[in-house]
Amino acid sequence: MASAERIGIGSIILGCLVLGLKAAAWWVTGSAALYSDALESIVNVVASALAYGALRVSAMPADANHPYGHGKAELFSAIIEGALIVVAAVSIFEHAWVTFHALRPLEMVGEGLALNALATVLNGTWSWLLIRTGRRLRSPALVADGQHLMTDVVTSVGVLAGLGLVIATGYLIIDPLLAFGIGVYVLWSGMRMMWASVSGLMDAAPEPEVVQRIRELVAESATGALEAHDLRSRHSGRITFLEFHLVVPGSMTVAEAHQICDRIEERLKADMHHLMITIHVEPEEKAKQHGVLVL
Numbered sequence: 001m002a003s004a005e006r007i008g009i010g011s012i013i014l015g016c017l018v019l020g021l022k023a024a025a026w027w028v029t030g031s032a033a034l035y036s037d038a039l040e041s042i043v044n045v046v047a048s049a050l051a052y053g054a055l056r057v058s059a060m061p062a063d064a065n066h067p068y069g070h071g072k073a074e075l076f077s078a079i080i081e082g083a084l085i086v087v088a089a090v091s092i093f094e095h096a097w098v099t100f101h102a103l104r105p106l107e108m109v110g111e112g113l114a115l116n117a118l119a120t121v122l123n124g125t126w127s128w129l130l131i132r133t134g135r136r137l138r139s140p141a142l143v144a145d146g147q148h149l150m151t152d153v154v155t156s157v158g159v160l161a162g163l164g165l166v167i168a169t170g171y172l173i174i175d176p177l178l179a180f181g182i183g184v185y186v187l188w189s190g191m192r193m194m195w196a197s198v199s200g201l202m203d204a205a206p207e208p209e210v211v212q213r214i215r216e217l218v219a220e221s222a223t224g225a226l227e228a229h230d231l232r233s234r235h236s237g238r239i240t241f242l243e244f245h246l247v248v249p250g251s252m253t254v255a256e257a258h259q260i261c262d263r264i265e266e267r268l269k270a271d272m273h274h275l276m277i278t279i280h281v282e283p284e285e286k287a288k289q290h291g292v293l294v295l
């Protein structure tokens with residue numbers, strides 16, 4: 001966990017540095033495209049700070065006030081992040097619109113492009129490092145972070161290429177059009193992020209593959225039981241909640257039935273992380289014949 005924390009702080013520091021460089025690039029040139037690129041960076045810095053805080057909160061163990069843990073903190077931070085991104089997109093559109101109606105030659109374009117290029121190289125290096133470390137530590141969150149940062153590198157390269165085109169052709173209109181395009185992209189990514197978190201807050205079911213895997217593991221490990229039914233599952237941040245009814249022969253002792261439950265729990269927890277399982281045991285007359293039949 002310590003190295004993940006260091007990486008989190010590193011992302012915030014690097015984000016501030018990149019933001020400073022990109023803001024300077026916009027300041028010296030007055031380019032709408034560079035403005036939108038800098039604004040995207042502000043969102044990134046705030047997002048990594050929020051994600052860092054949310055990770056710390058969600059890692060706190062369950063307590064008397066929050067007996068189900070603190071996993072939803074991550075969803076809150078993603079919703080706020082998504083909302084910020086939408087606000088940034090609106091500001092980008094506004095800036096592109098104003099620039100579109102008052103086209104002016106860009107100033108000090110060489111310096112501006114150099115500043116932005118330096119920021120892009122820093123971002124690219126950091127994202128490569130995140131992906132590599134994430135794969136080494138088997139952390140999907142880190143890999144996702146790195147890949148997210150890589151999309152920013154791609155937009156920055158697009159901005160640099162577009163402004164190169166402005167210099168080469170003299171068509172000033174390319175600048176606000178580029179900014180508009182980035183605004184659309186930023187808006188889309190913000191909406192997508194908010195949508196993913198809303199489904200988490202609404203207790204959406206896990207992906208069908210995960211549910212299928214759970215059913216297989218229950219069927220494999222519940223030897224001695226007859227059937228499992230009414231299986232329900234939901235994600236809450238990193239924690240996955242799972243509950244189902246387990247039908248056993250009515251003559252089975254409580255101790256034996258409990259042993260089966262423990263075996264199922266062990267098998268599931270060996271395969272999936274951060275799982276909270278509740279099993280309700282029933283005698284055979286409660287069988288429904290449409291749940292998971294025990295193999």
Ligand code: ZN
Binds near residue numbers: 229230282286
């Ligand atoms: Zn039942």
Ligand code: ZN
Binds near residue numbers: 258262
């Ligand atoms: Zn128990």
